[in-house]
Amino acid sequence: xxxxxxxxxxxxxxxxxxxxxxxxxxxxxxxxxxxxxxxxxxxxxxxxxxxxxxxxxxxxxxxxxxxxxxxxxxxxxxxxxxxxxxxxxxxxxxxxxxxxxxxxxxxxxxxxxxxxxxxxxxxxxxxxxxxxxxxxxxxxxxxxxxxxxxxxxxxxxxxxxxxxxxxxxxxxxxxxxxxxxxxxxxxxxxxxxxxxxxxxxxxxxxxxxxxxxxxxxxxxxxxxxxxxxxxxxxxxxxxxxxxxxxxxxxxxxxxxxxxxxxxxxxxxxxxxxxxxxxxxxxxxxxxxxxxxxxxxxxxxxxxxxxxxxxx
Amino acid sequence: xxxxxxxxxxxxxxxxxxxxxxxxxxxxxxxxxxxxxxxxxxxxxxxxxxxxxxxxxxxxxxxxxxxxxxxxxxxxxxxxxxxxxxxxxxxxxxxxxxxxxxxxxxxxxxxxxxxxxxxxxxxxxxxxxxxxxxxxxxxxxxxxxxxxxxxxxxxxxxxxxxxxxxxxxxxxxxxxxxxxxxxxxxxxxxxxxxxxxxxxxxxxxxxxxxxxxxxxxxxxxxxxxxxxxxxxxxxxxxxxxxxxxxxxxxxxxxxxxxxxxxxxxxxxxxxxxxxxxxxxxxxxxxxxxxxxxxxxxxxxxxxxxxxxxxxxxxxxxxxxxxxxxxxxxxxxxxxxxxxxxxxxxxxxxxxxxxxxxxxxxxxxxxxxxxxxxxxxxxxxxxx
Amino acid sequence: xxxxxxxxxxxxxxxxxxxxxxxxxxxxxxxxxxxxxxxxxxxxxxxxxxxxxxxxxxxxxxxxxxxxxxxxxxxxxxxxxxxxxxxxxxxxxxxxxxxxxxxxxxxxxxxxxxxxxxxxxxxxxxxxxxxxxxxxxxxxxxxxxxxxxxxxxxxxxxxxxxxxxxxxxxxxxxxxxxxxxxxxxxxxxxxxxxxxxxxxxxxxxxxxxxxxxxxxxxxxxxxxxxxxxxxxxxxxxxxxxxxxxxxxxxxxxxxxxxxxxxx
Numbered sequence: 038x039x040x041x042x043x044x045x046x047x048x049x050x051x052x053x054x055x056x057x058x059x060x061x062x063x064x065x066x067x068x069x070x071x072x073x074x075x076x077x078x079x080x081x082x083x084x085x086x087x088x089x090x091x092x093x094x095x096x097x098x099x100x101x102x103x104x105x106x107x108x109x110x111x112x113x114x115x116x117x118x119x120x121x122x123x124x125x126x127x128x129x130x131x132x133x134x135x136x137x138x139x140x141x142x143x144x145x146x147x148x149x150x151x152x153x154x155x156x157x158x159x160x161x162x163x164x165x166x167x168x169x170x171x172x173x174x175x176x177x178x179x180x181x182x183x184x185x186x187x188x189x190x191x192x193x194x195x196x197x198x199x200x201x202x203x204x205x206x207x208x209x210x211x212x213x214x215x216x217x218x219x220x221x222x223x224x225x226x227x228x229x230x231x232x233x234x235x236x237x238x239x240x241x242x243x244x245x246x247x248x249x250x251x252x253x254x255x256x257x258x259x260x261x262x263x264x265x266x267x268x269x270x271x272x273x274x275x276x277x278x279x280x281x282x283x284x285x286x287x288x289x290x291x292x293x294x295x296x297x298x299x300x301x302x303x304x305x306x307x308x309x310x311x312x313x314x315x316x317x318x319x320x321x322x323x324x325x326x327x328x329x330x331x332x333x334x335x336x337x338x339x340x341x342x343x344x345x346x347x348x
Numbered sequence: 349x350x351x352x353x354x355x356x357x358x359x360x361x362x363x364x365x366x367x368x369x370x371x372x373x374x375x376x377x378x379x380x381x382x383x384x385x386x387x388x389x390x391x392x393x394x395x396x397x398x399x400x401x402x403x404x405x406x407x408x409x410x411x412x413x414x415x416x417x418x419x420x421x422x423x424x425x426x427x428x429x430x431x432x433x434x435x436x437x438x439x440x441x442x443x444x445x446x447x448x449x450x451x452x453x454x455x456x457x458x459x460x461x462x463x464x465x466x467x468x469x470x471x472x473x474x475x476x477x478x479x480x481x482x483x484x485x486x487x488x489x490x491x492x493x494x495x496x497x498x499x500x501x502x503x504x505x506x507x508x509x510x511x512x513x514x515x516x517x518x519x520x521x522x523x524x525x526x527x528x529x530x531x532x533x534x535x536x537x538x539x540x541x542x543x544x545x546x547x548x549x550x551x552x553x554x555x556x557x558x559x560x561x562x563x564x565x566x567x568x569x570x571x572x573x574x575x576x577x578x579x580x581x582x583x584x585x586x587x588x589x590x591x592x593x594x595x596x597x598x599x600x601x602x603x604x605x606x607x608x609x610x611x612x613x614x615x616x617x618x619x620x621x622x623x624x625x626x627x628x629x630x631x632x633x634x635x636x637x638x639x640x641x642x643x644x645x646x647x648x649x650x651x652x653x654x655x656x657x658x659x660x661x662x663x664x665x666x667x668x669x670x671x672x673x674x675x676x677x678x679x680x681x682x683x684x685x686x687x688x689x690x691x692x693x694x695x696x697x698x699x700x701x702x703x704x705x706x707x708x709x710x711x712x713x714x715x716x717x718x719x720x721x722x723x724x725x726x727x728x729x730x731x
Numbered sequence: 732x733x734x735x736x737x738x739x740x741x742x743x744x745x746x747x748x749x750x751x752x753x754x755x756x757x758x759x760x761x762x763x764x765x766x767x768x769x770x771x772x773x774x775x776x777x778x779x780x781x782x783x784x785x786x787x788x789x790x791x792x793x794x795x796x797x798x799x800x801x802x803x804x805x806x807x808x809x810x811x812x813x814x815x816x817x818x819x820x821x822x823x824x825x826x827x828x829x830x831x832x833x834x835x836x837x838x839x840x841x842x843x844x845x846x847x848x849x850x851x852x853x854x855x856x857x858x859x860x861x862x863x864x865x866x867x868x869x870x871x872x873x874x875x876x877x878x879x880x881x882x883x884x885x886x887x888x889x890x891x892x893x894x895x896x897x898x899x900x901x902x903x904x905x906x907x908x909x910x911x912x913x914x915x916x917x918x919x920x921x922x923x924x925x926x927x928x929x930x931x932x933x934x935x936x937x938x939x940x941x942x943x944x945x946x947x948x949x950x951x952x953x954x955x956x957x958x959x960x961x962x963x964x965x966x967x968x969x970x971x972x973x974x975x976x977x978x979x980x981x982x983x984x985x986x987x988x989x990x991x992x993x994x
Contacts, residue, residue, distance in 0.1 A: 076481045138691045147427055148690045150481050151626060154429075154619060155686025162680030166669035275615075279492075282485065321496045324489040331486050332474045549853060556852035556863065557842040560831075564839045567828035574788055576814035576843025576906045585849050 040312045046190030048308040054196040054265070056304020057203035060297035061258035062281035063288070064210060065128075065251030071227040071291030072247045074146060075136065078153035081278025082160035083128045083252050087259025088269035089164065090123030091116045092173055101176050112178055116263070121256035128252025129245055131156055140244070157274075165271035175267040199261045206257050207297045210250065214293065219246055227291060276320055280307075283327040289337030298338065381540055385533050397648060400532040406644035408539035409601050414624035414640035415546045415633065416593030421622065422630030423554060424586035425566030426476070427484040429618055430491025433471075434464040434591040436498065436613040438598020443510035443608050444503075453516035457599050464595020465588045472587035476580060479569070491618055499610040509609030516603050527603070535604045542600060546593050547633060553589075562586060566631075616679055623682050626689065647678040740799075741766040741941050742787065742818075742910055747796030747806075749782055749965070756782045758965040760796070764910070764958075769932065769942045771956035771973070773949075775985055778962040780945045781823055784912050787943075788820055789813040800910070814843055819908035821899040823915050823945075829888035833879070833898050836887050837870035840905030873901040877931060893924050900931070910941045917951055929955050953977060961985065 041048075062084055069077040077083075094116050104112050135156040139149050182194045214220035222243045225233040234240055262277075263269060284303045288295025303323060310322040330337070362370065383389070390399030413435060420428045441460030445451040451459070475486045498504040516538070519525035527534050553559050561582045564572035573579045602608055620643065628639025649656075656674040663677055664670060671677060742764040749757040757779045764770045772780050785791045787798060789810040798806040805813055819840070828836050845866065851859035874880055877897040882890060887898060896916055903911060913932065917925045929951055936942055946952040952959065953973040961969040961976060963985040969976050976982055 076485065135687050135691070144690065146480050147484075150427070150484060151622075152687050152690035155623075155683045155688075155690070157683065158616070158619060159680055159683030159687065162677070162683060163667060166663075166671055166676065166680060167667050279489070317500050318496075321493055321500070324493045324496070327489045328475070328486050328493070331478060331482050335478065335482060552855065553849065553852055556859065557838075557845055557847070557866070558849050558852045560835060560839050560842060563831055563835070564828050567830060568826050570790070570810075571822070571826040571828070572839065573810045574790070574814060574820060575840050575902060576811050576819075577839065578809075578811045589849075 041309060044189060044312040045309075046188030048190075048312050049305065050187070050190035050192055050196060052305035052308035053301055054199050054304070055308070056284075056301035057200045057297075058258050058262055058265075058300070059277070059281045059284045059303050060300025061203050061206060061254050061261070062277060063284040063296035063300050064207065064254040064293060066282050067285040067288070067290055067293060067296040068223075068247050068251045068254075070285065072223060072244065073136070073140075073149075075149050076153065076282065077131075077248075077251070078150065078278075079131055079135070079157040079160060080128075080251065080255060080281075081274030082157055082164075083124045083131070083274075084255040084259050084262075084277060085164065085269070085271065085274035086127045086160070087120035087124035087256040088263050088273060089168065089173075090119045090256075091260050091263040092175060092269060094119040095175060095178065100178060103177055103180050105180060109179065113260075113264070116178075117257060117260040120260040120263075121253045124256030124259060125249045125252035127160075128248040128255070132244060132248040137241075137244070161271055161274070168271065170271055172268050172270045175263050175269070177267060178264055195265050199265055202257065202261055203297065203300075206254060207293065210254065211293055213250070219243070223247055276323075279327065280323045283323055283330060286335065287326070287330050287337055289339040292337065292339050295337055295339035302338075378544070382537075385536060393645070394648065398532070400536060402645070402648050404532045404535045404539060404604065405601065406648070407641055408536055408543070409597060410621065410624060410644040411637055411640040412539055412543050412546065412597045412600075413594060413621045414628070414636050415543060415550065416590050416597065417621050418625050418628075418630065418633065418636045419550055419553075419593065420586050420590035421625050422632070422636065423550070423559060423566070424562040424583055425630075426583060426586060427480065427622075428487045428587075428590070429484045429615075429622065430487035430489070430494075431590070431594055431621055432613045432615070432618040433491040433494040434467060434594030435598040435601070435617070436494055436610075437464045437467055438595030438600075439602035439608050439612070440498065440504055440510070440598075441595070442599045442602030443505075443513045446514040446603070447510055447512050450514075453514070453599075453603055456603075457596065460599035461592045461596040464598065465592035467595075468588040468591025469584060471591075472584045476583045476587065488615065488618070491613075491615060495610050495613050495615075498613070504610075507610060509607060509612075511607035513602055513606055513608065529606070532604070535600070538600055538603075542596060543637075546596075547637075549589075550633060558582065558585070620679075620682060623686055626686070643682070647675045739766055740764065741801055742943070743797070743799040744783070744787075745797040745799070747783075747786060747793045747798060749779070749786060749791060750794040756965050757786065757793075757962075760962075760965075760967055762960055762967070762970075764941060764943060766909070766941050767936065767939075768957045769936050769944060769955055771952040771959040772943060772945045772962065773947070773952055773959060774962035777964075779965040780962055781914060782965075783962075784820055784914055784943075784945070787813075787912065788818060811843075814906050814908070817907070817909035818912065819903035819906045819910075820912035821896075821903055821914055821916060823918070825895050825899055827887040827895060827899055827902070829886075831887055832884050833874060833887055833890065833894075834867070834870050834883040836898060837873055837901045837905045838866050840902040841866040841869050843906040870901075870905060873904050874898075876904070876934075877901040878927070892919060896920075896928070897931070900935075904935070904940075908940060910943065911935060913942060913944045913946075915945055915947060917946060917948055925951055949977075 062080070065080045065083065066077060069075055069080070095112075098112060098115065100112055135152045136149060139152060179195055179198065184192045184194060184197055186192065214223055219242075222233070222238045223246065225236065225238055226240060226243045230240065233243075280303055281300065284299030285296045286299070287302060288297070288299030303326060306326060307319045307322045311319050385400050385403055393399055394402050413431065417428065417431050420426050420431070438460040441463055442453075442456050445456045445459060446453065471487070471490050475483060478486060498509075499507050504510065515527040515529075516534075518527045518534075523531075524537065525534050554562075561572070561577045561579075564575070564577055565579050565582060569579055621640075624640035624643045625636050626639075627643065628635030628637070630636070660671055660674045660677065740763045742762070744760050744762040747757055747760045748755065760783065762783075772783065774780055782791065786793050786806070787800075789805065789808055789812070793806050796806075797804065800813075800816055800818060803816070805816065805818075828839065831839075845862045847856070847859040847862055871883060874883055877900050879894045879897050879901070882894060882898070887895065890898060900911075900913070900916065916932070917928045920928060925948060932942060932944065932955055944952065944956065956973055958971065959973050959976045960967055961979070961982050968981045968985060969979045971979075
C-alpha cells in the first residue's frame, strides 16, 4: 500500500499514457462490434502489423538516432502514415476474406468469432515465421525531454505526444461519425441494419469503412507504441488486444468515448495495481478486470445497452 | 442455400443399424486402438519418430481433451476458449500432490479431476449467464489468469514449474503396465482407458434428458428456458463435467512428463483443441475423435517424413521465411484452416440456431423454421 | 360459446406496467382469467399483447404491478420456474428446436416434470429409465392428441408449417400446464386449417386446461373465447363477452380501417 502512495503520480502519468494507447486500439474493437456485433479477435494483429510497418519505415528512412525539429516531425508523420496505411489495409483485407463471406451467408456470430480467432493466429504466426520470434527494437526517434513533473510523476515529451495524439484522434473520429454522411451510415447500421438498408445505406461500404477506421486508429496506436516503447514482437498484439477489448467493454461497447475512457481506466488500474503487487501481475490485473466487467457490468460505464443479459 | 446435413444423415444411418452390428463396430474400433502401438503401424504412421510417444502425446491427449471439450462446446453449445486452464489444474495437481505430498497416482486422479470440476463450477456460476462471444472471452481470460498466476506464484514453482513428478505405480512383471521413462505404451493405454470412459459418459448423457436439455439450450436457449429447462443449471453441469475431464487429462499427462512448466499451457492449445472439436463437427463424437487425431498426428508426420520437406520449402518460399521444420507452420495453418472452415463448411458444424431475437411485439425471430434457411444471429443484414 | 361455471381466478394481473426506457409497452393492466376459460387477447399490432405473455412467463419483470398465478406471486421469478408452476406457451414466430426431431421437441417439454438429473442419467438408475420411458410415451400421445401422429422421427425444421404450429402446442402441453398461452396459433393458416386449430383449442380446454389466446383472426377469437380483452397502445380499452366487445365503439375505432373477418 505504501508503494501505491509514494508512486501515485508516476503511476498516474504512466497509466494515462499507456491507457491512451489502449483506448486507441479499443476504438477499433468498439466500432466493429457496434456495427457488426462481432468481436474482431484479429484486431490485435492489425495493431501488430502497424508496429512492423513503423519499424520498416524507420529502416527505410535510415533513422538510427534521435531527430529534432522539422526532421522529427517529418519522420513521425511518415511513420504514422505508414502504420495507418498498413493497419487499415490489413483490416480491410481481413474483413473481405474472413468476415464478409460469413456475412453473406448469414452465419452465426460464433462462426464469425472462430473465423476471427483463426485469422488472428494465422497473422501472428505468419509474421513470426517471416520476421522471426525475437523482439525487434526501434531506435529512439524523439528526444525524451521532460516537460514538467507532478509529485514523483514525470511528464515527458514522449508521453505527452501519446496522450495528446490519442485524444486528438478520438475527437477526429467522433466528428467523423457524427458529422459526415458515412459516419451517419455507420451509426444507422449499428442501430438497425435492416432499416438502414431500406434507407439506402450501402452496408458493404459501411462495413469496409468501419474496418478501415478501426484499422487506422490501431495504426496510430502502433506508431505511438513504437515511438514510446521502442520494441515489437510477433505476439505484441495479444495482451494489448485483450486490454483494449476490456477497455471497449468497460466503456460501453459501441461507445467511442467510452472506449477511450475505458482505456485510461485500465491503464491507471494496472499501474496502481503494479505498484501494490508488482509489475509481473499487470497482465493478470487486466484479465481479472475483463472477467469482472463482463460479469458485473457488461453494459459498461457509459452504457450501451446490449440486450440485457441476453447479449 | 442449405447444404445437405451430412453428419445428421450419417448418424441416422448408424442408429438404424441393428444393435449387435453397432457393438461389433465399437469393439473393432477398440481393438484397433489397442493394437495401434505396434511396430508395423509405427513404420507407416511415424517414420523417424517415436510412434508410441506420439500416441500418448499429442495424439491421445488431444483426443481426450477434444472429447472432454466436446461436452461443453459440442453438446451444450458453450464456447470455451480457456479449456487449457483445467488441463493445467489437473497437471499441477499431479505435480504438487505427487512430488510434494507423495500421494499415489490413483488417489491424485480423482482429486485432480474433482479440483478441476470445482474450478469449472467456480468459473461457470457467475459467467454462464453471458452468452456467445462474451462467454468465450471470459473463459479465455480465465485460462490466461491460470497460466500467468502459475508463472508468478512460488507455490507452483514459478516459471520453472515443478520437476520430479512421479509416475503411476507399475504392475510388477507386466511389461505393458510398467510406468517408466522410456516406453510410452502404458501411458497410452491409460489415456485410452480414459477416452473410453469419457466417451461412454458422454454418450450416456447425450441420450438422456441431460443431452436433450443441452441440445435444446444449443438450439434456442430462451425457448428451452420457457419449456421448463433450468438452463443455468444444465450449462453449469456441462461446464463442470468438461472441466473435470480436462483435469483428468492433466493428471494423466502430468504423470508421464516428469516436469511441467506454465509454458505447457498456452492459449494456443485451447484454440487447437477447439479446432479439433469444430473440425470434427461439434457434437459428433467419432468426428471429434478423428479430428483430434488428424490435428495431432499430421504435423508430426510431416515433421519426419519426406513429404514434409517440400511443403516446408514451398511455404518458406511463399512467405519468405526460413522454417526448418514443418511443425513450425502448424499453428499458422490451423489459423488458416479455421477461417477456411468457417467460410466454406456448412452451418451444421456449429452450435446452431442460437436465437438472439427479442421476444417483443412484432420483432424477434426470422419467420418459420425451414422457410428461412439463415442463422438468426446475423452479423450484418440478412441477405 | 360456453361459459364454464365456477372456477377461481387462475391468472391475475393487477396494475401491471411495463416500461422499456422511455416506451411504455403495457400500462396499468388489470386482467383476471378464470380457471377453465378460453380468454382472448386482441388488439392492433404493437398493442403489447406479446409483452403481456413475456411478463406472465417471467421473461420480463414488470416495472410495477403484480402477477399472480393460482394465488402465488410469479413476477420476478425465472422462466423455467414459472413453467414448473404450470404456465406454458407457444410463440408468435415458432421457436421449435429446429434440428431435433418432433418427438425430441416434445420430450424436452415432458422433461420439465422429471426429477432426475445428471447423476441419475450417468448411472442409468431405474427411476431415470422409467422417466425416460414415460416421457417418450407421453410425447407420442401428445403428438397424436394435436393431430400429427406420424412425424415423431422427423426433424422439426423439415415439417410443414401447420404441423410445426401443432408441434409447438404439443411441446407446451408436455410440460403439463394449468394455463396455456397461445401466441397467434392460427397465423398463416387457411380457413380449413383454422377450423381445425379452433377445434384443437377447444379440446385442450375440455380436458381441463385454461387458455389465454392472442389471435388476429376475429372470427376465430370471437368464435372460441369465453371472454375477450382488447389492448391498444398497452392499455386495456375493453373487456367482456365477445359479442359485446365486437360492438364496442372504442374497439372499432382502434381497429379503424380493419374490418373484422366474417365469422
